[in-house]
Structures are given as C-alpha cells and as structure tokens.
Amino acid sequence: xxxxxxxxxxxxxxxxxxxxxxxxxxxxxxxxxxxxxxxxxxxxxxxxxxxxxxxxxxxxxxxxxxxxxxxxxxxxxxxxxxxxxxxxxxxxxxxxxxxxxxxxxxxxxxxxxxxxxxxxxxxxxxxxxxxxxxxxxxxxxxxxxxxxxxxxxxxxxxxxxxxxxxxxxxxxxxxxxxxxxxxxxxxxxxxxxxxxxxxxxxxxxxxxxxxxxxxxxxxxxxxxxxxxxxxxxxxxxxxxxxxxxxxxxxxxxxxxxxxxxxxxxxxxxxxx
Numbered sequence: 001x002x003x004x005x006x007x008x009x010x011x012x013x014x015x016x017x018x019x020x021x022x023x024x025x026x027x028x029x030x031x032x033x034x035x036x037x038x039x040x041x042x043x044x045x046x047x048x049x050x051x052x053x054x055x056x057x058x059x060x061x062x063x064x065x066x067x068x069x070x071x072x073x074x075x076x077x078x079x080x081x082x083x084x085x086x087x088x089x090x091x092x093x094x095x096x097x098x099x100x101x102x103x104x105x106x107x108x109x110x111x112x113x114x115x116x117x118x119x120x121x122x123x124x125x126x127x128x129x130x131x132x133x134x135x136x137x138x139x140x141x142x143x144x145x146x147x148x149x150x151x152x153x154x155x156x157x158x159x160x161x162x163x164x165x166x167x168x169x170x171x172x173x174x175x176x177x178x179x180x181x182x183x184x185x186x187x188x189x190x191x192x193x194x195x196x197x198x199x200x201x202x203x204x205x206x207x208x209x210x211x212x213x214x215x216x217x218x219x220x221x222x223x224x225x226x227x228x229x230x231x232x233x234x235x236x237x238x239x240x241x242x243x244x245x246x247x248x249x250x251x252x253x254x255x256x257x258x259x260x261x262x263x264x265x266x267x268x269x270x271x272x
Contacts, residue, residue, distance in 0.1 A: 001130055001178045002045075002085060002106075004210050006267060007244055009259045010046040010087060010252040011039035012216065015069045016053050016061070032076045040081055043260040048109055048252060049073050050089030067095050074103040087132070091116040093123040100127050107180075111187065112136055113167060121174055130178035132212055133167055135160045137188025156193040157200045160184070164207055180250065182212040185220060194220040198239070202246040213243040214252035237262055 002008075013035055036047055051069035052060050060066075070088060077084060087107035088099045099105040109132040114120045124131040137159075164181050171179055183204060185194050204211055215221065221235035222228055237258050240251050244266040253259040 001210075004249045007248060007263045008045040008250045009043060009256055009263065010048045010212070010250055011042075011044035011256045012252060012254050013039070013047055013049050013073070014053070015049060015051045015073045029072070029076045032073050033080050036077045036084070037080060039256045040084060042256040044256045046085045046087050046107065046250070047077065048087040048089050048107075049077070050109075052090065052092075063092055063095060066090065066092065067098055070095065070099060071103070074099065074105065078103060091120070093117045093119040096120065096129075097123050097127065100129050106130065108132065109182075110134060111182075111184070113163075113184070121171055121176070125171070125174040125176045128175075128178075130180060131171070131176060132180045132182055133164065133171070133209075134182040134187065135164050135184040137184075156189060156196055157203070160197060161204065161207070164204070168207060168209060179209045180212050181207055181209045182214060182252075185213070185215050186218045191220055191223060198242065198246075201243060201248070205247055210249040211247060212250040212252060213240070213248040215239045215243070216251075216253045216255070233258065241266060 013032070015032065039047060049070060051073070052066045070090070074086070077086065085107070086103075086105050087109045088096065088105045089109045089111065090096055090099070091110050091112040096108045096110075100108070107130045108124055110120055111134045113134045113136055115136065160183055164183075168179055168181070181204060183197050183201070185197065189197065201211070201213070216236050217229040217232040221239060222232040225232065225235050233255055236253070236255065240253070240259055240262045243251065244263060251259050251263070
C-alpha cells in the first residue's frame with residue numbers, strides 16, 4: 001500500500017461521454033494528456049480513470065468498449081507520466097485484470113463492492129493489488145447501481161458498517177490485505193441517508209481500513225443547495241473539509257487544486 005501519512009487527492013478522469021460532470025470528461029489523446037498533466041501539476045497523488053459511467057439512469061457500455069477506452073487512456077498517461085499512481089474505476093474483473101497486467105495499474109476502484117461481478121474478489125486476491133471497496137445499496141432488479149431510493153434507510157450507518165465489515169472479512173480470508181473503504185455516497189442512498197452517513201463518518205475507522213470519500217459535485221450537494229454540478233464547487237470544498245476533519249485518508253475529486261488547499265489548511269489546523 002502507498003503511504004497514507006497525510007490525506008491524498010485522487011483526481012477523476014472520465015473517458016466517457018456519459019459522466020454527470022462534463023468538465024471531467026476527456027476523449028482524444030491530447031485532451032487526456034492535458035487533463036492528467038494538469039491534475040499531477042496541481043498536486044494529485046492518484047489519477048482515477050473511468051470509462052463506464054455509473055450515474056443514475058446510465059446504461060453500462062459493454063466490456064470490450066470499456067477496455068478499449070481505458071487502454072487508450074492508460075497508454076497516453078503511461079507515456080507522459082510513467083511513474084504516476086493510477087487507479088481504474090471498474091466493476092468488471094476482466095477489465096481490472098487487463099489494466100493491471102498490461103498497464104501496471106496500481107489500484108482497483110470498484111463502485112459495486114463486488115456485487116456486479118462475483119469474480120472481482122478472486123481477481124484482486126490473485127493480482128495482490130489494493131482494492132477500493134465501495135458500499136452500494138445495489139438493487140439487482142435494476143441495471144442502475146446508482147439508483148436513488150424513494151425512502152430513507154433509518155439504519156443506513158449500521159447497514160453500511162455491517163456490509164463493509166462482511167466484505168472486508170471475506171477479502172481478508174481470500175488473502176486481500178490492502179483494502180480501502182468507500183461508504184458510497186450517492187449509491188443507493190437518499191439525500192438524508194448521505195448526510196446521516198457523513199455525520200457518522202469517523203465511526204467507520206472501527207473497520208481499520210483507510211477511508212476514501214467521494215462526494216465531489218454530487219447530487220447530495222447540488223440538490224440540497226438548489227444548483228447544478230457546475231456550481232457545486234463551494235459545497236464540495238465544505239464537504240471535503242468535514243470529511244478531512246473526520247479522518248478521511250483519500251479525497252476523490254474533480255477539482256484537484258481546491259482539494260489540495262483544503263488538505264493543507266486542515267493539516268495545519270491539526271498540527272497547530
């Protein structure tokens with residue numbers, strides 16, 4: 001596992017037309033190179049590349065197309081920044097394996113928590129690659145893993161904790177030791193669920209795994225504030241500050257510079 005002595009910033013790079021935030025998208029090699037270089041120059045510790053959108057209502061692209069997009073982007077980034085720490089955002093084990101074996105990807109970010117591909121846990125165990133385990137209230141009657149329920153879960157924190165603990169135990173028994181947990185803000189949770197979970201975020205440290213928080217420009221911000229994703233940077237920074245004060249180890253973000261600055265301020269406060 002990479003050092004986590006201070007919070008890290010994971011920059012989001014989407015090589016898909018379906019991503020909910022247009023500014024995070026890049027398709028052509030020149031645009032991909034420019035976006036990756038910009039994030040690294042601004043202080044990103046990790047680049048998280050995704051090719052299959054999980055926004056509400058999106059239909060997943062097929063596996064071949066996902067790998068084609070990822071392969072093109074990974075080649076570009078490896079050419080310009082061969083030592084960069086790269087994560088791939090995928091729920092497909094075959095895609096994860098190819099990205100690790102062919103492009104040296106160092107981290108797998110599975111927003112389904114192993115629910116959409118039962119081979120994922122076996123794959124990361126065999127590859128011995130750090131794995132981001134996301135909690136998702138996935139409804140297997142739908143193709144949409146980012147569905148929004150109509151009623152809140154009064155036990156959202158307890159159910160999230162229980163689900164993550166079970167998966168962590170399974171992964172440990174399979175030989176996976178480098179696990180990062182993501183409570184999955186927005187994945188099968190109402191607005192109130194998301195804020196309840198944020199309010200209890202520090203209690204997830206009981207699971208004894210590094211904690212990743214991905215709230216950047218999400219609906220829990222822009223729906224609550226009555227704005228658009230493009231107008232949600234201020235709310236995002238407020239969320240990041242709260243998450244850092246509650247001990248988040250990694251922030252997954254669209255706006256690297258602002259996240260780096262939030263970390264610098266919170267770290268200064270903690271050590272004053």
